[in-house]
Amino acid sequence: MKVVLLENIPGKGRAGEIREVSKGFARNFLLPRGLALVATPAIIRETEAKLHKEQKEELMDRDKLAELAQQVEGTEVHFKARAGAGDRLFGSVTAADIAEEVSRVTGSVIDKKKIDIEKPLRRAGSHEVTIRLAGDIKPQITVVIEEEQD
Numbered sequence: 001m002k003v004v005l006l007e008n009i010p011g012k013g014r015a016g017e018i019r020e021v022s023k024g025f026a027r028n029f030l031l032p033r034g035l036a037l038v039a040t041p042a043i044i045r046e047t048e049a050k051l052h053k054e055q056k057e058e059l060m061d062r063d064k065l066a067e068l069a070q071q072v073e074g075t076e077v078h079f080k081a082r083a084g085a086g087d088r089l090f091g092s093v094t095a096a097d098i099a100e101e102v103s104r105v106t107g108s109v110i111d112k113k114k115i116d117i118e119k120p121l122r123r124a125g126s127h128e129v130t131i132r133l134a135g136d137i138k139p140q141i142t143v144v145i146e147e148e149q150d
Contacts, residue, residue, distance in 0.1 A: 001026045002039035004047050009035060016051045018044060065133045068108050072131060073139040077101040083124050083147040092120035093145055098129060102141060121145060 001023045005013050009030075013019045018039050021030065030036035037043050077098065082090045095115035103110045116130040116138075127143045 003030055003036040004039050004043055005030075005036050007035050016047055016054075018047070062134065062137075065137050068106075069131075069133055069137045069139040071106055071108065072102065072110075072141060074141070075102065075105060076142045076144060077105060078144045078146060080146050080148045081124070087124035087147065089122050089124060089145065092122045093143065094120045098141075098143055102131070 002018060002020055003026050005015055005017050005019060008014045012021065019036075021036075026036065026038070031038070079093050079097065079101070081093065084090060094112075095117055096112040098115050098117070099110045099112040102115075110131065114132050116132050121127050121143060124145045124147050127145070129141050129143050130138050131141060132138055
């Protein structure tokens, strides 16, 4: 039985794909749970049109992300923080702080979840940080933490 998958199903396929599955699997699992629809010509046309539209939007989003990456690449953001002995900060600079500062400098909103640091930065100095905008779009920025003078 041919069905159009409405959601990603491990081992069977991704949303929007047309798959041949057993009748029992379709009737007892996929259809009652709303995970698939029977592949009629009208549903196939509708699904193909929807996939085509999504691919166009994804390409446009990707272009915007590439443009943003060029704008952000090499940006240097500065923070002032109180530091103790050995340039160790009393607090830390987190991904949220970096995202906020990059957003302010570039004028584009950057989500803190896109900032790729393992732990908050706790030492004064210069740190290279990656921003994960998309799978292969990862611009590098420099975070400079300076010791605050009293």
